[in-house]
Structures are given as C-alpha cells and as structure tokens.
Amino acid sequence: MGRWEAYFALVLVSTIIYVLAGGGSWRNDGMAAVLLAALAPWYLLLGRRAVDRAAPHPASLAYLAGAVVLSGAASVAAPESSLVLFALCPQAFMVLNWRGAMLTVLALNATPALRFLLASTTVGAVVSFVLWTAVTMGFSAFFGFWVDRIIRQSRERGDLIAELRATQAELAEANRRAGAMAERERLAAEIHDTLAQGFTSILMLLQAADSQLDRDPAQARRQLTLAAGTARENLAEARALVAALPPAGLESSSLEEALGRLAERFGEEMGIPVEFATSGPPRPLAAGAEVVLLRAAQEATANIRKHAGAAHVSVRLAYGCDAAVLEVRDDGAGFDPDAVTGAARGFGLRGMRERVTQVGGRLEVGSAPGTGTVLTVEVPA
Known part of the structure; x- marks a missing residue:
C-alpha cells in the first residue's frame, strides 16, 4: 500500500503541474487543478479502504464513481488532465473483478475521448488520440492485473500467517496443558514416594506404641521416637517439594548414606x-x-x-x-x-x-x- 500510494501521489502531482504549465486558460487550468487535487481527500476518505478490501463494497463503487466524475470534469476543463488516468485506471483492477474493472476503465476514458473527438477534426489527431487511449488502457490493464495478483498473493500470505499464528497458539496451549499434566504427575509421584509413605510409617508406629503403652512403656517410647523422626523427615521432604529442591535425604549427604539411613530406620520400624x-x-x-x-x-x-x-x-x-x-x-x-x-x-x-x-x-x-x-x-x- 505504501508503494502504491507513493505512485498515485507522484502521478497526481505530476498531472497537476503538467496542467498548470500547459499554457491554456488560467481559469480552465485552475479549475482542472482543483478537481484533480480533490482526488487526494477523496482517496483518503474512501479510496484507501476500498483498495484494501478483500471484496467489492458499496463504498468501493462510490469511490470509483467519484473518481470518474472528478477526472472527467477535469479533462473537460483541461485535456492534459487525462494523464491522471495512469493512476486511476489501475485502481479499478484493485477494487473490482476483471470485467467490472474494464468497464470502469472505459468510463474513465469516455469523457476525455468525447471531448477530444468533438474538438478535433483531423485524421492525424484522431489516430494520435486512439493510440494514446490504447496505450493508457493497455498500461492500466497490465498494471492492474499485476497489482491484483500481488494483492491476492498478499491476502493468501496473510491468511497463511493467521493460520500459522492460530496453530502456534494451539500448540502453545497444548504444550502448557501437557506441562501442567506432567508436573501434576511428577508431584503425585513425589508425594506418593515420600509423604504418603512417611505418614503410613508414622501411623503404624503410633498404633504400635499405643498397643505397648501399658505392657512395655520403654518400647512404646522408642516407637514414638521413631515416629517423631519420621515426621521430621516428612517435614523436610515437604519443604524440599515446595522449594523444588533435591530429596531431603540427598541434599546434604551421598546416595550411600541416604540408603543406609533408610535401611536402618526401616529395620527399627519393622523390628527385623x-x-x-x-x-x-x-x-x-x-x-x-x-x-x-x-x-x-x-x-x-x-x-x-x-x-x-x-x-x-x-x-x-x-x-x-x-x-x-x-x-x-x-x-x-x-x-x-x-x-x-x-x-x-x-x-x-x-x-x-x-x-x-x-x-x-x-x-x-x-x-x-x-x-x-x-x-x-x-x-x-
């Protein structure tokens, strides 16, 4: 769009300068220049949105109709104004389908053609005008087809980018869910292997101590001591889980030491x-x-x-x-x-x-x- 608008502005300004420097009536040239200049706000008001739309719209037809009226009136005042058609004709192909664009190009060229034919009587002038019109329409058709192809490719690329972004968003959400599920499974395994087993051990020791309170208080106190030690280890494991630290048994000792303590405590708990x-x-x-x-x-x-x-x-x-x-x-x-x-x-x-x-x-x-x-x-x- 930026390149296209730069081209449109260049053609429009060049046409206005060409009209004012034509040496004709200042009244007619001035009127033509004003009409041509009016194409700029008309484009900003409706044309930009019309060109950028993916399909024809009533606003698009209104813009082209206004362009036909303004350019036609300018060409009546000053024939040199028809130079602006090099910018207006391609717009028809950017807004309408091929058939509608060709009809619009004919409409844009109709007023300059009628004015010239009514004002000229020599065969050479007529042939020159026909050649000029053919060049203008041929250039418009070629340029319009090229621009239309670029627009279609850009829109297809935009659709692909939108699909890619949507797919990336879906993948990101799926990865987030998978990560959350993996983390839940990891925590479940950690809790099962540490806290749940520790609580089971504490419960068994407390039950054993309760059964020994009357018969063997010393044995009951020993089992309560073991339960308290297991509870402290469970608390350390819980803190390690919350802080995402290594297991409490490995945090400050080697694997052999951690396994040795596990075996010793298990033997004391089970009495074997x-x-x-x-x-x-x-x-x-x-x-x-x-x-x-x-x-x-x-x-x-x-x-x-x-x-x-x-x-x-x-x-x-x-x-x-x-x-x-x-x-x-x-x-x-x-x-x-x-x-x-x-x-x-x-x-x-x-x-x-x-x-x-x-x-x-x-x-x-x-x-x-x-x-x-x-x-x-x-x-x-």
Whole structure:
C-alpha cells in the first residue's frame, strides 16, 4: 500500500503541474487543478479502504464513481488532465473483478475521448488520440492485473500467517496443558514416594506404641521416637517439594548414606534385620539417577512393609563400569508379577517404572508366591 500510494501521489502531482504549465486558460487550468487535487481527500476518505478490501463494497463503487466524475470534469476543463488516468485506471483492477474493472476503465476514458473527438477534426489527431487511449488502457490493464495478483498473493500470505499464528497458539496451549499434566504427575509421584509413605510409617508406629503403652512403656517410647523422626523427615521432604529442591535425604549427604539411613530406620520400624551393603568404587551419579534409586528403595521398603511380612531384608548398591544397580531383596510372601494387572499394580510400581525409564534405566521385579521378592533397578552411571 505504501508503494502504491507513493505512485498515485507522484502521478497526481505530476498531472497537476503538467496542467498548470500547459499554457491554456488560467481559469480552465485552475479549475482542472482543483478537481484533480480533490482526488487526494477523496482517496483518503474512501479510496484507501476500498483498495484494501478483500471484496467489492458499496463504498468501493462510490469511490470509483467519484473518481470518474472528478477526472472527467477535469479533462473537460483541461485535456492534459487525462494523464491522471495512469493512476486511476489501475485502481479499478484493485477494487473490482476483471470485467467490472474494464468497464470502469472505459468510463474513465469516455469523457476525455468525447471531448477530444468533438474538438478535433483531423485524421492525424484522431489516430494520435486512439493510440494514446490504447496505450493508457493497455498500461492500466497490465498494471492492474499485476497489482491484483500481488494483492491476492498478499491476502493468501496473510491468511497463511493467521493460520500459522492460530496453530502456534494451539500448540502453545497444548504444550502448557501437557506441562501442567506432567508436573501434576511428577508431584503425585513425589508425594506418593515420600509423604504418603512417611505418614503410613508414622501411623503404624503410633498404633504400635499405643498397643505397648501399658505392657512395655520403654518400647512404646522408642516407637514414638521413631515416629517423631519420621515426621521430621516428612517435614523436610515437604519443604524440599515446595522449594523444588533435591530429596531431603540427598541434599546434604551421598546416595550411600541416604540408603543406609533408610535401611536402618526401616529395620527399627519393622523390628527385623535389614542389611545394607555397597560394592564397587563409589562415584557421583547424575542427580536424576540418584533420585530414581532413592525413590525406588523407598517404594520397595514401603511395599515390603504393607504386603511382604518379611523376616529379613537386604539393600545393595553396586557400582559398575557403565551402570549403578540397586537391589532390594526380602524373604516375604512374594507374589506373581504376571497376575498383578490393572489397578492392583498400584501407583507406586507404575510411577517407579516411569522414573527409571526417564533416566534411561531399567527395572525388574522378580517374585513368586512364598519365595520373597527381588527388585532390581539399573541406571546409567
């Protein structure tokens, strides 16, 4: 639009100068110049919106009709005014379809043609005018077709850009929803692996202490002490979740120390021997891998507490060349992994498997009724 309007202004100003410098009657030339100058506000009032519309509009027809009247009256006053048709004729193709544009071009050229034919009688003048008119209309048709093609391409490009923006907005919303869902699942897994298990442990210790208050106050106090320690750890885990920090067990200690404390506390809670051992030279793992191993150990001990009825548990951490392996073994009731499907699998095992997969590791559960259970988690070192 900016280039087109610059061209229109250049042709309009040039035509006015050409008319005023024509050497004719100052009255007629002045009147023609005023009529030509009136095309500028007429364009600003209606023409700009008419040219910019995607389809013909009553305002577009009104603008072209006004342009025909103003340019025709100017050409009656001064024949040189017909030079402005080099700018007005292409506008017809920018506003109307091809057939309507050609009719408008004929209307724009009709008044100058009639005036010239009425004022001229020589054959040479008539031939010159016909050639001049043919050049004007040919240029208008070519330029108008070119402009119309550019406008169509621009509108198609605009539609594609609008569709692209809409698609980008939809993708952004979908990504936002997916991110929110992933965050909810992450928090659900964290709460299940930490707070829910801690509360379960506290509840079991409090129930055990309550049953021992009369018979063995010392044992009851020991269980209450364990419950208080578990509550403090739960509080630390809750604060870590809120602050998006590493698990409280890993924040100020190594993975081996965190697993050792887990095994020791679990043995005290359950009153059974829990063995913890490491093999291979210890080395730091990626933070995500350490979290996965710690959470897997917490989930395994929670399942032993709820389902196994084990008399002995072992927790082993082995460092290899390419991987670190956690093994949690118990001699409890065991189960058939293939028979546990659907909702019976629970959130814990599914969440544990998803955690392990996210860090490129693998999880295996080996068990059978009456033979205990072995849970093995391997993560890249």
